[in-house]
Amino acid sequence: MAKVHNLAFDYSAYDNAEEAEAQRAIKYKKNPAAKPKKTSVLGVLAVCALVAFVLGFMIYGRVEISSLCSEQTKQEEQLAQLQCENVSLQSELAQKTNMSKVEEYAENELGLKKLDKSQIEYVTVESNPVAKVVKTEDDNVFVKIKHWFGSVLEYIGA
Structure with missing residues (x-):
């Protein structure tokens, strides 16, 4: 750009921009590896x-989380149903084992009467409540060996 000096305008800022652009062009000519790298298509695709x-x-x-939650809900519903069924069965059992029902069954079906x-x-x-342990006499050698092996096995915890 031609250097025109006008008091109304200051062109020095524009002159410096041209010089900076010229220096960048010289820098890229000296070192071609310093050019900005372009992204490859393969990299973007990767x-x-x-x-x-x-x-x-x-x-x-x-x-997977959604399917597990739905399965958990089904299991909880089944558990609630089984708990209700358990309560009804327990009340039915309590009703059948009621003392008046048992007495009625004993009198009518079995023919039993109250004392x-x-x-x-x-x-x-009149005897002593003390029990006496009577030791059997094992004179046989084989029986003694059997008892010895049994005590050894008991000792080792087998």
């Missing part, structure tokens, strides 16, 4: 494929 792969795994994980106080007899036992 990154896109990686992103798609990660997104696919994330979606698959969400689907009167006159039928009760008390028995007294």
Whole structure:
């Protein structure tokens, strides 16, 4: 650009820009490796494929979580149903084993009757409640060997 000096305008900023552009051009001519690298198509495709792969795994994980939650809900419903059935069966069992039902069954079906106080007899036992251990005499050698092996096995915990 021609150097025109006008007091109304300062062209020095534009002159410096041209010089800086000229220096950058000289720098790239000296070192061609310093040029800005362009991204390759294969690199972009690889990154896109990686992103798609990660997104696919994330979606698959969400689907698995959803299926597990639905299975858990089904299992909880089945558990609640079984608990209700258990309560009804327990109440039915309590009703069938009620003392009045048992007495009625014993009288009507089995022909049993309640005891009167006159039928009760008390028995007294006059022997000592101490038990005596009688040791058998094993004179046989084979029986003694058998007992010895049994005690050895008991000692080692087999």
